[in-house]
Amino acid sequence: MTETGQEADTGSTGTSDDGRGSRFPRPSFTVGLGLKLLFLGIVNAIAVWGAVPLIEANEWVALAILILATAAIDYVYLSKRTLPLKYLVPGTLFMLVFQVYPVLYSVNISFTNYGTGHVLTQEQALDQISRVPSTTETGERFQMRVMATDGGAGDLGLFLTNDAGDQFLGTGDGIIAVDVEDAEFDENGLAVAYEDYVWLNLRQSQDRQDELVDYEVPTDTGVITVQTFTAAVIQPFRYQYDAAADTLLDVDTGELLTPVEGIYVRPTGEQITPGWRVYVGFDNFTDVMTSEAIRGPFIRVFIWNFIFAAGSVFLTFVVGLGLALALNHPTLRGRRVYRSLLIFPYALPSFMTVLVWAGMFNQDYGVINDVFRSSIDWLRDPWLAKIAILIVNTWLGFAYFFLVATGALQAIPGELKEAASVDGATPWQGFRGVTFPLLMVAVAPLLISSFAFNFNNFNVVYLLTGGGPPIIGAQTPAGHTDILISYTYRLALESGSGTNFGLASAISIVIFLIVATISAIAFRRTRALEELA
Numbered sequence: 001m002t003e004t005g006q007e008a009d010t011g012s013t014g015t016s017d018d019g020r021g022s023r024f025p026r027p028s029f030t031v032g033l034g035l036k037l038l039f040l041g042i043v044n045a046i047a048v049w050g051a052v053p054l055i056e057a058n059e060w061v062a063l064a065i066l067i068l069a070t071a072a073i074d075y076v077y078l079s080k081r082t083l084p085l086k087y088l089v090p091g092t093l094f095m096l097v098f099q100v101y102p103v104l105y106s107v108n109i110s111f112t113n114y115g116t117g118h119v120l121t122q123e124q125a126l127d128q129i130s131r132v133p134s135t136t137e138t139g140e141r142f143q144m145r146v147m148a149t150d151g152g153a154g155d156l157g158l159f160l161t162n163d164a165g166d167q168f169l170g171t172g173d174g175i176i177a178v179d180v181e182d183a184e185f186d187e188n189g190l191a192v193a194y195e196d197y198v199w200l201n202l203r204q205s206q207d208r209q210d211e212l213v214d215y216e217v218p219t220d221t222g223v224i225t226v227q228t229f230t231a232a233v234i235q236p237f238r239y240q241y242d243a244a245a246d247t248l249l250d251v252d253t254g255e256l257l258t259p260v261e262g263i264y265v266r267p268t269g270e271q272i273t274p275g276w277r278v279y280v281g282f283d284n285f286t287d288v289m290t291s292e293a294i295r296g297p298f299i300r301v302f303i304w305n306f307i308f309a310a311g312s313v314f315l316t317f318v319v320g321l322g323l324a325l326a327l328n329h330p331t332l333r334g335r336r337v338y339r340s341l342l343i344f345p346y347a348l349p350s351f352m353t354v355l356v357w358a359g360m361f362n363q364d365y366g367v368i369n370d371v372f373r374s375s376i377d378w379l380r381d382p383w384l385a386k387i388a389i390l391i392v393n394t395w396l397g398f399a400y401f402f403l404v405a406t407g408a409l410q411a412i413p414g415e416l417k418e419a420a421s422v423d424g425a426t427p428w429q430g431f432r433g434v435t436f437p438l439l440m441v442a443v444a445p446l447l448i449s450s451f452a453f454n455f456n457n458f459n460v461v462y463l464l465t466g467g468g469p470p471i472i473g474a475q476t477p478a479g480h481t482d483i484l485i486s487y488t489y490r491l492a493l494e495s496g497s498g499t500n501f502g503l504a505s506a507i508s509i510v511i512f513l514i515v516a517t518i519s520a521i522a523f524r525r526t527r528a529l530e531e532l533a
Helices: 002-012 031-056 060-078 083-110 122-129 202-207 209-213 283-290 292-326 335-342 350-360 367-372 382-411 414-422 427-455 458-464 484-493 501-532
Strands: 141-148 156-161 167-171 174-177 183-185 191-194 197-199 216-218 222-228 231-236 239-242 247-250 256-259
Touching: 031 060, 060 083, 083 501, 122 239, 141 191, 141 222, 156 191, 156 197, 156 222, 174 216, 202 209, 283 292, 283 501, 292 382, 292 427, 292 484, 292 501, 335 382, 350 367, 350 382, 350 458, 382 427, 382 458, 414 427, 427 501, 458 484, 484 501
Parallel strands: none
Antiparallel strands: 141 156, 141 197, 141 231, 156 167, 167 174, 183 191, 191 197, 216 222, 222 231, 239 247, 247 256
């Protein structure tokens, strides 16, 4: 008994056959743990990789967010007490990065003057302005020998000697003092080589004359430019910055420039570029409502935008519902084949389909004009272009509502239709009083979402007509078929005066408010349908 009990006790403590005990549990390394550590290693490596440029750019807020997010991910996936968060964190992070952040960034940009001439920070703008050479003042002069690397075929360099006999090498990166012992001179005491640079004779210098004319060597006091093939001079910087007063003094003219909304302005009103980003408050929103150059096209574009979105929803729903009703009859043969064929417009990539339709509407070679033996300019006439867009968008969208309506019709109990028929209702009365109200319970929210989608349906408009034909007399790039989103895109990127991301972001916010308001009203109106469910 004793031996047996001992053996049992020994076995319970995990004694192995070789007499070595295993009182402590052996560590187990599972595949899941290995994949988790691999995943966290990749995440932390990406975080380190992303932190370097943020540090170099002094983006401390973004760096702090990156560190906190990485630490949160490590804690969630290494802790045993955060099981729900393991499933919530990935989706939440993607939502923050790809949805919340772009929205907040657009809102922030809408209150700035961000655009052409206002892309840099003030420090970056001053760095560029302060390096503009004077056009009237000249500084120290140098004797010069033109040199180049790679035996004379590579990068240019200027071997410079000032009046005091000091020698320098000037390149596009700056000027450095020359150690005479490292240079080679001819019998006249003129330099012929220095490190990787060799002297270019007059003919060789003439061959690179175009480069020498624009060649500049930056220094702390000005820019060294080439005067002749043997002489160079320092052009002093034109502007002197007063940090206390935040002003610029133009050395050439004596004018004092002051900053106005992110750009330095002369007393005469002339602006010098580049400017920098500043917050301008509600100026962009005010321009949308008050600037005639923007307000005129904006109102016309908005009216067409509403007609386009509402018309697209109406046409796609009517065509889709009509086909769904036609193919819902139980005795119809080949229903599956017909339904499969009708899905093709929805299954094909929309950008490819739109381009095909653009070719079909071509005035000279389009198949539509060939069929009708006409030469209609579909895409350049203001009204015909709008009709063409509605036709194409109906083709792209009817299949969606066909699928939705088909499913909704099959979900309606047949007993209700039979009861209506027994009560003496005609097919039209049965559809209007029974089928359609029940159908709208499922379809109404989709109609609202379809309206919101078509209100911002950039692809169809831009690929088919590019927003054209242009509105005659408009001071901004606006066309007869532009909707607000395409008008915003062209205003931001195709404006003749340059880009204006601040104004474009402001219009995007306006679009969001319009769509959100219309959608909220529509959803409120459709609550009555819930009583039918």
